Amino acid sequence: DAGVIQSPRHEVTEMGQEVTLRCKPISGHDYLFWYRQTMMRGLELLIYFNNNVPIDDSGMPEDRFSAKMPNASFSTLKIQPSEPRDSAVYFCASKDDSQPQHFGDGTRLSIL
Amino acid sequence: AQKITQTQPGMFVQEKEAVTLDCTYDTSDPSYGLFWYKQPSSGEMIFLIYQGSYDQQNATEGRYSLNFQKARKSANLVISASQLGDSAMYFCAMRELTGGGNKLTFGTGTQLKVEL
Numbered sequence: 143d144a145g146v147i148q149s150p151r152h153e154v155t156e157m158g159q160e161v162t163l164r165c166k167p168i169s170g171h172d173y174l175f176w177y178r179q180t181m182m183r184g185l186e187l188l189i190y191f192n193n194n195v196p197i198d199d200s201g202m203p204e205d206r207f208s209a210k211m212p213n214a215s216f217s218t219l220k221i222q223p224s225e226p227r228d229s230a231v232y233f234c235a236s237k238d239d240s241q242p243q244h245f246g247d248g249t250r251l252s253i254l
Numbered sequence: 255a256q257k258i259t260q261t262q263p264g265m266f267v268q269e270k271e272a273v274t275l276d277c278t279y280d281t282s283d284p285s286y287g288l289f290w291y292k293q294p295s296s297g298e299m300i301f302l303i304y305q306g307s308y309d310q311q312n313a314t315e316g317r318y319s320l321n322f323q324k325a326r327k328s329a330n331l332v333i334s335a336s337q338l339g340d341s342a343m344y345f346c347a348m349r350e351l352t353g354g355g356n357k358l359t360f361g362t363g364t365q366l367k368v369e370l
Contacts, residue, residue, distance in 0.1 A: 248298065
């Protein structure tokens with residue numbers, strides 16, 4: 143069974159550009175999570191969805207960040223406009239009720 | 255207060271030896287879960303082991319075991335017979351029932367280096 147799939151694996155872009163990160167959860171999982179990992183702040187939960195509905199977005203840093211889950215097999219995390227301090231590794235994870243969270247390989251984002 | 259504390263930024267162990275990675279947690283929830291994840295240098299996060307707060311026995315998964323001491327609020331990871339491939343960052347995490355029981359709070363991690 144395929145794991146959580148994230149794209150792109152790496153993204154380098156200039157400050158002010160829009161960035162879109164994509165995630166395909168494991169089939170059948172009804173929870174999806176977006177995390178950010180930095181040296182300074184470690185792993186932080188940004189937002190999570192249950193059955194495609196955002197449940198808790200208290201970790202989203204500011205209005206420049208938005209996340210959507212239009213269907214059970216796809217989610218996006220968008221940053222507009224991007225800033226250098228957004229540089230981090232962004233992870234997507236999914237789970238169902240009885241399972242631990244399974245993570246994707248992450249997107250390494252660099253904002254110049 | 256930190257919910258998850260990992261006091262060892264770095265650890266060294268010789269191949270084939272056992273190593274214990276420390277994790278203490280803070281919660282007032284009677285129902286919670288504790289997790290360990292491994293992050294190799296390639297960056298992915300790999301689930302290792304889970305312990306529920308009501309589980310009577312310590313969790314084990316192959317060479318991994320969790321030394322759960324509820325009264326001390328500790329959930330240390332024990333890796334037996336260390337292998338070179340165990341060199342990685344290890345994160346302890348907790349899930350509390352409050353807030354729906356789906357959010358994980360992570361510790362700062364312990365970097366483990368296995369030496370020949």
